[in-house]
Amino acid sequence: MNDFFPFIIHQVIPSLNTGLFVSIKLIVPSALLGLLIGVVTGTLGVYGPGPVKKLCDFYVALFRGTPLVVQLYFWYFALPYTNFWGIRIVMSAVTCAIVGFSLCSGAYHAEYIRGGLLSIKTGQLKAAQALGMTPFTSVKSIVLPQAFRHSFTGCCNEIIYLIKYSSLASIITINEMTGIGRGIAKATFRNVETFLVVGIYYLILVSLAGILLNYVERRMEIPGFERQAR
Known part of the structure; x- marks a missing residue:
């Protein structure tokens, strides 16, 4: 134990710093794409035509109902061996991880957005259309901004979850923080020290993301409708 701190x-720490940048490269695009997918899917799931609603429901049920590990295995290990009309799709491990995280996260975001949209009274849509606005413009300019504010806390939670389950990228050969930590532990048999630091890194990432998301939430507040003190 005399070399506890020198080892760390x-x-x-130097190895995990390298993995940290890889994790961020996975988390940021996945969070943005997942949120975009969720907004589009949630909106179409409420206001789209019947077949589109069913397609959105199927997408949400599929990606919420299957383990993320299985999804990542499919994108990285199964998809390259699947032949679509003579076309074989092969993606890099990083691309597979971003696709998997985005689609899974988007399914959860879609449910938050859908709940936010359903909380808006339909009278607002009718009033907007009475003023000559098209249904698309009414939803985009009036209903969706309100629904997004209502569902933003849930979306923030999903982004926090994404940071933590980004560690699963190591199962498809990506050397992000967890993958590098596992390699160090196997090589040195110093499991306690290694995974203690890995956990601290994730805790710091989640804490920083929480601060940033809380700032964004405050910026989105409408005067007179601020959050009540917790």
Whole structure:
């Protein structure tokens, strides 16, 4: 135990710093794409035509109902061996991870957005259309901004979850923080020190994301409708 801190400072932290940048490269695009997918899917699931609603429901049920690990295995290990009309799709491990995280996260975002949209009274849509606005413009300019504010807390939680389950990228050969930590532990048998630091790294990432998301939420507040103090 005399070399507890030297081991962490000289071996664990430098390696994890490399993995940190890989994790961020996975998390940021996945969070943005997942939120975009969720907004589009949630909106179409409420206001789209019947067949589109059923398609959105199927997408949400599929990606919420299957484990993320299985989804990642499919994108990385199964898809390259699947032949679509003579076309074989092969993606890099990073691309597979971003696709998997985005689609899974988007399914959860869609449900938050759908709940937010259903909380808006239909009278607002009728009033907007009475003023000559098209249904698309009414939803885009009046209903969706309100629904997004209502569902933003849930969407923030999903982004926090995404940061944590980004660690699953290591199962498809990506050396992000968890993958590098596992390699260090196997090579040195210093499991306690290694995974303690890995956990601290994730805790810091989640804390920073929470601060940023709380700032965005405050910026989205409408005067007179601020959140009540917790």
